[in-house]
Amino acid sequence: MSHKPARRSFLRGRFTRSNVMRPPGALTPDDFAETCTKCDACIKACPEAIIFHDEDGLPKVDLAKGECTFCGVCASVCEPEAILPASGWNWRAKPTSSCLNLQGITCRTCEDQCEQRAIRFRPQLNGRADITFDSDSCIGCGACAAACPAGAVAFHQVTPQHSEEKPC
CATH class of the missing domain: 3.30.70.3270 (Alpha-Beta Plaits)
Incomplete structure (x- = not known):
């Protein structure tokens, strides 16, 4: 599986995936980008309202907006399974x-x-x-x-x- 940067990332000279904070239980960066359908279900479902879009339209966590309670709601609403139930966070x-x-x-x-x-x-x-x-x-x-x-x-x-x- 090869990484294909989004047009915006390509035009800004970002050819590799940076360490973006994804929701707990998110797949590896390349697998997440390939599996996530950008449906926004996790963004809408997050009770803490800390999941937003990154520059490529993928979900990212912004802890400056609030804390993650590790409730697992984001994983439970993720139909393509880009976010799985998490036992910890790195x-x-x-x-x-x-x-x-x-x-x-x-x-x-x-x-x-x-x-x-x-x-x-x-x-x-x-x-x-x-x-x-x-x-x-x-x-x-x-x-x-x-x-x-x-x-x-x-x-x-x-x-x-x-x-x-x-x-x-």
């Missing part, structure tokens, strides 16, 4: 350089929202705190991203064996 949160805490401004909004306790602040002698996102505890739900006033939470994909604590 996306993990990490802070970006625009994190208010990293700028010397006290903010712990992300920690307050994280039910998994994957975000920790370690007090330092200078009165500041170092922020740590624990990839082993993080489930990638996005509660921290949706709440962050600076929009300073990014997500990266991990493989099951590549999941260690990532300090800032």
Whole structure:
């Protein structure tokens, strides 16, 4: 199966599929693009309203809009089975350089929202705190991203064996 970029992607010079956050349980990027019919059933059914179209018209998740509760509704309405029931997700949160805490401004909004306790602040002698996102505890739900006033939470994909604590 070969990848055929959409016209818009081709004209913008994007010839390979980037790591777009698809709904939990989505097939591999090429299989997803080939199987998804762009019917919008998952977008309409998502109770959290966090699934949108990407530039190619395929469903993508935007955790800045809200958190994923892993309810599985997107998979249950996907007739072509581009999204299957998921037992986990390989996306993990990490802070970006625009994190208010990293700028010397006290903010712990992300920690307050994280039910998994994957975000920790370690007090330092200078009165500041170092922020740590624990990839082993993080489930990638996005509660921290949706709440962050600076929009300073990014997500990266991990493989099951590549999941260690990532300090800032």
